[in-house]
Amino acid sequence: MSDQSIIRIGKEVMALQEDSDLSLAVACRDSDLRNVRAMIIGPPDTPYEFGFFEFALKFSRDYPRKSPNVTCTTTNSGTCRFNPNIYSNGKVCLSILGTWRGERGEEWSAAQGLESILLSIQSLMSGNPYENEPGFEDANGPNDKKNQKDYVQKIRHETLRVSIILRLEQFLGTRSDPLELLRHNQCNPTEDIDMDGSDEQPAPYEPFKDLCKRRFLWYYDTYLATARKGKEEVTDGQPFARMPFEGGNNSMDGRFCYGELIKRLVDIKATLDAETAGWAAEGAAAKAKEATVAVNLARQFEQSVEAFKRDGMPHNIELENGNPFAWVVTYFGKPMTNLDGGLFRFRLMLSPRFPQEQPRARFETPIFHQRISADGTPCYGVKFRKRDDVRSHIEAIIEALEEENPPYDPRTMVHPEAHKLYWGSQEDRKLYNRKLRRLVQQSME
Structure with missing residues (x-):
């Protein structure tokens, strides 16, 4: 049973890693498959939008006969209850986990697995989580309507502050308030590496x-945009409203501080941009030392140039100052599309810790596109097994750029204005095309 459970866990982890789902991620150490870490990125159009919510899953030797133990570790040191079903102590109340009584057929079965657990948790992150509390499913009185709005507002605020801003400040080492960062670190326990x-x-x-x-x-x-909208709706310093089902240590208390959050978001963006820019200098030093990663990337560059020629792709690739950590790609617009005739240049920066740190791309030529953010950052995905192949990243960026009939996916909303026009009315789509064509024409001048 033990060996079979390990095989099952390994297969499920690998399947999720190979999947192109933009809202779920899983990881575990090869030496400890029974302890899996999972990240759920909050669903669009909810107060959890694009937040980073982490969970720890511990699988027993009886898996899949028995469900794993699941704990939410994004709780700000046990002080933040993000949902009626996700407690501040990390407990996740779900019938399939045996932590909540459910209807017949909702309990755990061996046919379920890691993905079904994560999707069930993700479904709790709805646009109106107030209704998740038993007894409040159909609450529609005057107080309930106000509570629903207040609950959404404070979850949205703490999603930004705790799951996004504090997490990134921890990673970047930039938080100026050590007490707040200490609390955040305590609520996100990590396993030490040998x-x-x-x-x-x-x-x-x-x-x-x-x-x-x-x-x-x-x-x-x-x-x-979320922080600025919140600042218009509530007053900074205003305390959070406590919900009828919150109490003791199992609540979400605090005050709104959207003005401060806006500043911290801007600071994080600037720090990330500086970090990316610093990779070139680090890479040049690695090249001078003939580090393995530098030699590998130089070889990949040569192979990519040859592959593009062999496949008849018109795009040009070059290294900036001969640095294998700074690739510059000139993209020629695909004929018979809105990009026809365009000449767009984007930079692909690589870390000396590649592929543990994945490439960061940035279009230097202005472009109006629903898969490219206002500052030129493209939204694209690469298969897990191809993450260490730089050419696959370039091809994925081009594929996202040229996709003619993409399925609607709000998780790719990296340019809100372009996304709204692209998926709006017929007139909206025409305006989108005009804006795109205008920049295509400018790129040729």
């Missing part, structure tokens, strides 16, 4: 650190 007997302080196991940084760059404009 340092082979070294006396140095063990590094924490942070499998989603790079993912959160890259997704922050995707969704930065949305975060900023």
